[in-house]
Amino acid sequence: MLAARLLMDQGIHVECVNFHTGFCIQSHTGALRNPEPGAKPPRHDALHAAQLLGIKLHMVDIAEDYVRIVTDPKHGYGSNLNPCLDCKIFMVRKAWQLKEELGLHFLFTGEVIGQRPMSQRRENLPHIEREAGVEGWLLRPLCALRLKATEPEKRGWVDRKQLQGFNGRGRRPQMALAQQLGLHDYPSPAGGCCFLTDENYSRKLQDLWHSRGERQYTMDDILLLKAGRHLRPAAHFKVIVGRDETENHFLSGFRQQRWLLQAQGIPGPVLLLEGTPNEEDLTLACRLTARFGQGKLAPTVTVRVEYQGQEVLRSVTPLPADAIPDSWYI
Numbered sequence: 001m002l003a004a005r006l007l008m009d010q011g012i013h014v015e016c017v018n019f020h021t022g023f024c025i026q027s028h029t030g031a032l033r034n035p036e037p038g039a040k041p042p043r044h045d046a047l048h049a050a051q052l053l054g055i056k057l058h059m060v061d062i063a064e065d066y067v068r069i070v071t072d073p074k075h076g077y078g079s080n081l082n083p084c085l086d087c088k089i090f091m092v093r094k095a096w097q098l099k100e101e102l103g104l105h106f107l108f109t110g111e112v113i114g115q116r117p118m119s120q121r122r123e124n125l126p127h128i129e130r131e132a133g134v135e136g137w138l139l140r141p142l143c144a145l146r147l148k149a150t151e152p153e154k155r156g157w158v159d160r161k162q163l164q165g166f167n168g169r170g171r172r173p174q175m176a177l178a179q180q181l182g183l184h185d186y187p188s189p190a191g192g193c194c195f196l197t198d199e200n201y202s203r204k205l206q207d208l209w210h211s212r213g214e215r216q217y218t219m220d221d222i223l224l225l226k227a228g229r230h231l232r233p234a235a236h237f238k239v240i241v242g243r244d245e246t247e248n249h250f251l252s253g254f255r256q257q258r259w260l261l262q263a264q265g266i267p268g269p270v271l272l273l274e275g276t277p278n279e280e281d282l283t284l285a286c287r288l289t290a291r292f293g294q295g296k297l298a299p300t301v302t303v304r305v306e307y308q309g310q311e312v313l314r315s316v317t318p319l320p321a322d323a324i325p326d327s328w329y330i
Contacts, residue, residue, distance in 0.1 A: 001049045002174055003110040003141040005181050008053070010159055014108075015056045017098055018046035019091055022063040022222050023070075023195045045187045052185065062094060063219060070196065071215040080202035082194060084118035085128070092132035106152045108139040112166045112174075113146055142166045142174070195226060204230055207330045211235065211275070224254055224272070230330040231288070237275030238330070239285055241292050255306060261289045264302040264313065268293020283316060290318035 004014050026045060050057035069090050073083030095107055113122050125147070129135045136151045139158060144150070145165030152158045166173050171189035178186060195201040204225045209215045211232070224240060227247050232238040242248040248270040252260065259273035259282070271289045273282070282305065290301035296318045303314050 001053060001110070001183055001186055002177055002181070003108055004049075004053055004055060005183065006141040006163060007108060007158065008055070009181075010162055012158065013104075014053075015058065015102065015104065016046070016050060017058040017060055017095055019094065020059065020061045020063060021066045021087075021194070022219055025193055025195055025198075049186070052183070058098060060094065060098065062091075066090070067217065070217075078118050078197065080197055080199050081205055082118075082196040082202075084116065085124060087194075088119040088128050089132045092128060092134055092138060096132065096134050096137075105157065106137045106139060106150070107134060108141055110142055111140045112168075113143045114168045195222075201225055204330050207232060207238075211238070220254060224251075227251060228272075229292075231324075231328040232330055233284060233288075233328050234281065237273060237277040237281055239288060240272040240274075241288070242269040242271070257308075259285065260306045261285055262304050263289055263293045263295055264304055266293055266295040266298070266301060268295065283314070284319070286314045286316040287319035288324070290316055291321070291324070293318075296321075 004016060008014050026042075046057060046059070066087075069083050069086050070081065073086040075083070075085040078084050092107065092109075099105075099107060111120050111125070113125065114120060118124065119128065125140070126135070129138050132138075139150045139152050140147060141158075141163045143166050144153070144160060144163035146167055149160060150158075153160045164173075164177065174189060178184070196205075205217070205222070207230075208217065208221060208225065227250050228240040228242050230238060230240055240251060242251050248262075251270045251272050254272060257274075259277070261271040261273065262268065268289065269292045271285060271292070273285045277285065286303040286305065289303050290296060290298075293301070295301040298318065300315050300317055303316060305312050305314055
């Protein structure tokens with residue numbers, strides 16, 4: 001928002017792009033959480049920003065092409081499974097292609113030197129431009145005064161004196177500039193937007209790859225990793241347990257090619273089972289379903305098991321709490 005306004009205030013026509021990778025936190029967390037009474041519905045920050053600025057926003061789904069960035073990043077991962085350098089190069093290249101299609105003249109981002117530990121390190125900024133094939137044409141208005149002049153500045157399209165020289169991880173200068181520009185309704189300045197930077201999510205993705213013996217995923221896979229309590233009682237199967245009504249509804253939509261379990265007549269979770277379970281495993285899953293519901297202290301609980309459109313009822317004793325080892329939790 002700040003970078004766009006700095007250019008717009010110079011009379012420059014600005015359009016922006018929002019890329020959907022499948023790992024965007026905001027795209028799904030709002031739908032997977034029960035809202036507080038009276039709370040406003042979740043909003044999409046990029047759409048909201050475009051509306052506030054009065055600019056055109058292009059929303060581009062790159063999830064299919066993004067698989068190779070996640071599974072085999074040339075420049076490796078960050079502290080978790082975040083391929084930040086490869087991701088930035090990939091998105092800059094995609095943005096350049098869109099710029100060419102739209103007949104626009106250069107790219108800009110809201111990056112600040114040193115703000116992010118991988119993609120915004122000073123030594124990596126020029127590397128990103130070179131590898132993306134946009135050297136000299138990527139303007140960073142918020143830290144431009146600390147970098148070499150870009151082609152848009154050299155050609156007089158952008159007045160360098162009206163740009164900024166921010167540096168480091170602090171956000172106070174940006175917040176002060178937002179106040180100065182009259183931008184008050186903005187997301188958390190330090191917020192992240194990618195599940196791949198999250199340790200818990202990355203652990204679940206690593207487990208998925210290990211269980212299948214290959215570093216691949218489907219869109220259903222990465223969506224399911226965002227919801228529920230994940231347990232792997234054995235190498236050949238795992239279960240996902242809904243934690244509230246919203247997650248129960250969400251998990252129910254993924255019953256195709258998976259077992260769906262739910263206690264009958266007793267409030268409790270939807271449990272999805274995926275893998276290659278045998279009869280003993282299905283019984284264990286039923287007992288887990290009973291354990292995580294309100295019938296956990298009952299002598300027996302009836303659990304409905306659905307698979308590929310067929311249903312059976314099983315009467316089981318809930319699994320005791322001390323029978324669920326910590327090692328099962330992913």
